[in-house]
Amino acid sequence: MLRANDEVAAALGELAELMAIAGGDSFRIRAYEKAARAVAEHALDVDTLDEHALTAIPGVGSHIAAKITELRRTGRMSELDDLRAQVPAGLRALLDVPGLGPKRARQVYDELGIASLPELLDALHQERLRGLRGWGATSEENLRRAIAETQQAGARMQLGVAFEVAEELVHELGTLTAVAQAAYAGSLRRMCETIGDIDLLVASTNSKSVMDGLATLPLIAEVRASGHTKAVAVTTKGVRVDLRVVVPEVWGAALAYFTGSKAHNVHLRRIAQRRGLKLSEYGLTSEDNARVVASTTEEEIYAALDMAWVPPTLREDHGEIEAAAEGTLPRLIELKDLHGDLHTHTTLTDGLASLEEMVQAAKARGYRYLGVTDHAPLLYMERMTKEKMLAQREELRALEKRHRGLALLHGSELNIQPDGSLDWDDETLGGFDLLVASVHSHFSMDPEEMTTRLIRAIEHPAVNVIGHPTARSIGHRPPIEFDTRAVFQAAARAGTALEINSFPDRLDLNDELARVAQDLGVVFSIATDAHSVRHLDNIRYGVATAQRGWISPDRVINTWSLPKLHAFLSKGRRLRSHRRAAVKSGPREPG
């Protein structure tokens, strides 16, 4: 969050957007977009690179390298400043509305003087847009709905964003001498998919000193309210932070209280009450506060209520309290259970790291296997060909020889067509070690047809995993609609795993659907869909989502040993060779 790379990427991205609104050359715009993305995902800190070294980043040439250097040296990028002067700031925000691009943003500005979302809403209300060329009542209605949906989701930030800010804030708080302990709590600690504001908890015997120190932290832009134990602040990125300070003796009680959820807390308090006790952020005590039963650790509090400690990701009052009391909490999947990643991309298609870089990164993570699954030909924009795919396979086999201890699975991410068919012919499909099939187009089909579409892909003998099964994009695109029960049952029957995609804007399957799927006998692949080395870290969000879905490690195929995984992945290929053999030998003679 604090990386110089993010700041540079933000500046380049803004430059690209402003250029698009101003009507700049589309190839030039795309060059800036590409560079922004490459810088954001680049493994090295741009502050450690000189202008020449910057051009080693793919998509960064001499011009952009110079602009990056200018920004890092002076804090400004002159071309960006010029464009900011030309294009009203509010206009850029309009691009966040799905369906509204730079051309139309520019059009409403030029012809109606609209330069902000509120003004756009006014114009919609007055039906002024339908008079413009290319607009009609339907486009007005679509835009109105898109804005409403965006605003509903816009108040919360994605887990990945909140997580990085919170980790950095906790680190910064830890540098204050008055802070004995610091942690994030709330929906973030429960790893919910979106986060409203960041709840921070600090243990200290000197709360005044902590409050004074808060304003001095690099990441804090403004402290809006500050009392004896509670403060509200805003980070430099505009994220709202709630800080609570408690004495170290009540750390556990406060952490449990502020982690929630509300439903979980209410349920716990009811149990305490039945025992003549009182549970608050200050501890589990007797009714009159005279006696403290437990307060310093969460474990003590749960134990005092005769139950096992409940992992934060389960605290939604979805049966975890009963399970904790009966001693039947599931053994949840953890990061260390995973032996590999089964959905990754390279520069062969839209990834930002080469095959070799991805392999090295997987090895550095201690993985035993890595599935490389670049896009398939029917995602036309990626321009995949059979020749490129086969060349990659050769390179991969060669790399495998050089990286003992890391098995490389040559795969592909196929595109599930509207009729459920896939890329490539059966023979070519049979040559892969691993096949992920995903929906990348035609998102709004009739649910019945969508169900048929998915089940056909699931039942294809070569398909091992269905990638991001609902194809949602959090805050942007709703999940595709299908009969979840029918699809999950088909997956369980066919031995096709469903992915828990770890990308913070996907988290797909989500926690609830994963839990339903597990109950129906589905197995899962927790995968990153990494398009860069850094994306491999996103696996923690996939693991957290699986935890929230009560998924146990034995149900996740990438916790399995390589031989067991191989056996699972080869199901389709065995079936096919079986089928070929049957065709060759013909029908058996009766005898």
Place this chain on the structure above:
DNA sequence: GCCGTTTTCGGCCCGACTGTTTTCAGTCG
């Protein structure tokens, strides 16, 4: 603006969908 077993110039992400048109512009993945 970037980049090169097509190249130091001249390409660069193709195809579908939508809503508006009367042959297409804008947006998206």
